[in-house]
Amino acid sequence: EGSGDDIAKAIASTTGWSTYPSPGTIGNDPGSNNSSGFNALPSGVNQWGSYPHFGSATFWWSSDQTSTAGYTYNIWYYSSQLYQEAFTKVFGFSVRCVKDAT
Numbered sequence: 001e002g003s004g005d006d007i008a009k010a011i012a013s014t015t016g017w018s019t020y021p022s023p024g025t026i027g028n029d030p031g032s033n034n035s036s037g038f039n040a041l042p043s044g045v046n047q048w049g050s051y052p053h054f055g056s057a058t059f060w061w062s063s064d065q066t067s068t069a070g071y072t073y074n075i076w077y078y079s080s081q082l083y084q085e086a087f088t089k090v091f092g093f094s095v096r097c098v099k100d101a102t
Contacts, residue, residue, distance in 0.1 A: 006080035011038035027077035046092025
């Protein structure tokens with residue numbers, strides 16, 4: 001698990017995710033998640049001051065954008081896929097900080 005079609009499992013943290021019975025999904029045997037070390041936490045999304053999907057999804061902004069929207073990557077507990085979608089910039093998604101090893 002964590003390769004090919006189940007990339008979400010490879011990047012999801014091992015704790016905090018809702019459970020789901022289908023093999024290869026983040027919520028199935030979460031102790032086997034995070035083979036990549038990316039450690040994506042299930043933060044949900046800040047949507048007008050509330051956090052729907054806490055424990056079941058995480059969204060983070062990418063640096064790519066359109067004229068009116070920004071692109072996000074997201075994963076869900078019931079899926080094995082990594083999704084990319086465009087959202088207006090009013091949403092409060094996570095940001096992944098990356099530092100060069102220099």
